[in-house]
Amino acid sequence: MATRSRKGKKCTVIGGCGFLGRYIVERLLEEGYTVSVFDIAKTFEDDRVKFFVGDLCQEKDLAPAISDVQTVFHCASPPPSSDDRDLFYRVNFVGTKNIISACKKAGVQKLVLTSSASVVYEGTDIKNGTEDLPYAKKPMDYYTETKVLQEKEVLAANSPEENFFTVAIRPHGIFGPRDRQLVPILVDTARAGKTKFMIGNGENLVDFTYVVNVAHGHLLAAEHLHKDSPVCGKAFHITNDEPIPFWTFMSRILEGLNYPSPKMGLPYLLIYYLAAFLQLLCLLLKPIKEIKPTFTPMRVALAGTYHYYSCQRAKQLMGYKPVVPLDEGIKLTVKGYAHLQNNN
Ligand SMILES: NC(=O)C1=CN([C@@H]2O[C@H](COP(=O)(O)OP(=O)(O)OC[C@H]3O[C@@H](n4cnc5c(N)ncnc54)[C@H](OP(=O)(O)O)[C@@H]3O)[C@@H](O)[C@H]2O)C=CC1
Numbered sequence: 001m002a003t004r005s006r007k008g009k010k011c012t013v014i015g016g017c018g019f020l021g022r023y024i025v026e027r028l029l030e031e032g033y034t035v036s037v038f039d040i041a042k043t044f045e046d047d048r049v050k051f052f053v054g055d056l057c058q059e060k061d062l063a064p065a066i067s068d069v070q071t072v073f074h075c076a077s078p079p080p081s082s083d084d085r086d087l088f089y090r091v092n093f094v095g096t097k098n099i100i101s102a103c104k105k106a107g108v109q110k111l112v113l114t115s116s117a118s119v120v121y122e123g124t125d126i127k128n129g130t131e132d133l134p135y136a137k138k139p140m141d142y143y144t145e146t147k148v149l150q151e152k153e154v155l156a157a158n159s160p161e162e163n164f165f166t167v168a169i170r171p172h173g174i175f176g177p178r179d180r181q182l183v184p185i186l187v188d189t190a191r192a193g194k195t196k197f198m199i200g201n202g203e204n205l206v207d208f209t210y211v212v213n214v215a216h217g218h219l220l221a222a223e224h225l226h227k228d229s230p231v232c233g234k235a236f237h238i239t240n241d242e243p244i245p246f247w248t249f250m251s252r253i254l255e256g257l258n259y260p261s262p263k264m265g266l267p268y269l270l271i272y273y274l275a276a277f278l279q280l281l282c283l284l285l286k287p288i289k290e291i292k293p294t295f296t297p298m299r300v301a302l303a304g305t306y307h308y309y310s311c312q313r314a315k316q317l318m319g320y321k322p323v324v325p326l327d328e329g330i331k332l333t334v335k336g337y338a339h340l341q342n343n344n
């Protein structure tokens with residue numbers, strides 16, 4: 001008992017210097033946990049946190065960071081906008097296997113993976129999708145392909161007989177202050193004059209999840225992860241439970257930052273196939289010039305299709321409910337990005 005209670009509130013957040021990871025760290029500290037962070041770069045200071053800088057692709061780097069802790073949160077990933085297939089494979093698949101191996105060697109009891117609701121998404125409508133949907137047979141990009149591999153590996157590693165329990169959290173469309181993908185890319189797109197039109201008719205409902213709710217879901221999962229718990233070895237959607245039309249959400253952010261929002265829609269399939277053609281062209285031109293298109297087929301599909309998910313399983317098995325409503329999250333996000341405001 002002494003060992004378990006001593007380790008009980010000690011945890012390590014792998015990827016803890018990232019957007020979501022830092023919110024998980026902040027929530028853990030609020031809840032009285034002793035927190036270590038393992039990341040490839042240290043991006044913030046906090047005297048309460050022990051930092052370990054390393055590469056999760058090197059299992060030897062991990063050992064010191066997870067020694068004598070009960071719970072590991074793994075939310076590290078290369079940015080989805082990367083086009084480095086090898087990096088995705090090394091970090092998201094091989095790196096995750098390293099984490100599983102290192103956790104078992106160190107006697108870590110709980111592994112909470114940040115997966116993604118996109119592991120079941122193939123570019124067609126998903127309305128109130130449950131966790132029973134099959135994994136995407138044809139993931140739309142290599143990031144998603146490696147997230148599928150990663151989740152399968154972690155859930156298969158759940159081993160009560162080894163006192164090792166795993167769970168996968170599937171957030172969708174995480175947003176909030178300090179985000180490095182959604183708002184910054186949206187603002188860049190607006191500044192380039194590329195948000196004059198919507199993609200599609202603007203009616204497609206999508207889940208956007210305020211980052212504090214995602215962090216809350218991760219802590220709930222860790223607290224419900226123990227022998228004989230129904231949570232073990234399962235995936236859970238964590239959303240704001242308030243699906244919103246994609247372009248209504250984007251317009252709220254754009255108008256909040258004083259950018260014009262799109263009023264007219266362009267045919268979804270026309271834009272989708274244009275994006276696919278452009279992606280092929282960029283691939284052919286890559287040896288001559290590297291061009292990164294804003295509107296990739298994945299982004300066009302996310303902008304033009306329904307993709308929202310049921311979090312009923314998390315509600316029932318973990319007592320999850322969002323702590324920050326969507327409208328409040330949008331207001332906090334706009335406030336957090338005042339530095340990206342349109343001053344023209
Ligand atoms: N953002 C979203 O909308 C969604 C995100 N997710 C998942 O949530 C998780 C967190 O995403 P998010 O916070 O947005 O991502 P971030 O890029 O902000 O954070 C990821 C962190 O992992 C670090 N990292 C990357 N490679 C390595 C490595 N080899 N060794 C150690 N650390 C590494 C990154 O460092 P560096 O920045 O230096 O690369 C960064 O600090 C990811 O697993 C992502 O797949 C799931 C659904 C939606």
Ligand SMILES: CC(C)=CCC[C@@H](C)[C@H]1CC[C@H]2C3=C(CC[C@]12C)[C@@]1(C)CCC(=O)C[C@@H]1CC3
Binds near residue numbers: 118173174183185295
């Ligand atoms: C069409 C356009 C240029 C919109 C600007 C916003 C987009 C950059 C975001 C809208 C939906 C976001 C999203 C992700 C990244 C950023 C967006 C495309 C993810 C792909 C991030 C990683 C995941 O696991 C799934 C996310 C789905 C939603």
